[in-house]
Amino acid sequence: MLNLEQTKELYDLLRGESEVNIKSNKEVEFEINKSKFYTKKSHLPRMTDEQAFLVIYILQEAYRFEEFIPDHYEICSQCGELYDSELEGGTTGDEMYCGDCYTEEENED
Ligand SMILES: [Zn+2]
Numbered sequence: 187m188l189n190l191e192q193t194k195e196l197y198d199l200l201r202g203e204s205e206v207n208i209k210s211n212k213e214v215e216f217e218i219n220k221s222k223f224y225t226k227k228s229h230l231p232r233m234t235d236e237q238a239f240l241v242i243y244i245l246q247e248a249y250r251f252e253e254f255i256p257d258h259y260e261i262c263s264q265c266g267e268l269y270d271s272e273l274e275g276g277t278t279g280d281e282m283y284c285g286d287c288y289t290e291e292e293n294e295d
Contacts, residue, residue: 187253192219193242194268200231200238235266242268262287 188196195218198204206214206227214227233241239261246255258272262284269275274285 188255190259190268190270193255193259195219197238197242197268200233200241201235202230202232206230235261239268 195204199216199218204216204218206216208227209215209224212226212228213224214230215222215224216230217223231238242255242259242261246257246259249255250257256270258270259268260271260275260282261267262269262275263281264283264287267284269284271282274288275283276288277283278288
């Protein structure tokens with residue numbers, strides 16, 4: 187089962203937000219869960235938060251019996267970051283917020 191940090195690493199890769207080392211004109215290197223990968227720069231994904239979370243959500247739901255990614259990891263409606271809804275954050279109507287954003291919401295009232 188992936189922990190939150192590992193899931194965030196995957197989420198960031200899908201959004202094109204991982205740290206990459208440029209090796210040459212076209213080749214880049216990046217690290218996921220301490221494994222190194224090499225690819226063409228043009229092959230790196232650049233999904234929106236929503237697209238990247240759809241992939242995470244599919245991995246949560248389609249592989250729920252394998253418990254690949256826990257289903258309580260959610261995307262924050264405000265900042266777009268992943269968080270563990272069992273440990274932090276909260277919901278307002280249909281919106282789900284991470285710990286940081288949920289507190290800010292309350293302070294605005
Ligand atoms: Zn947030």
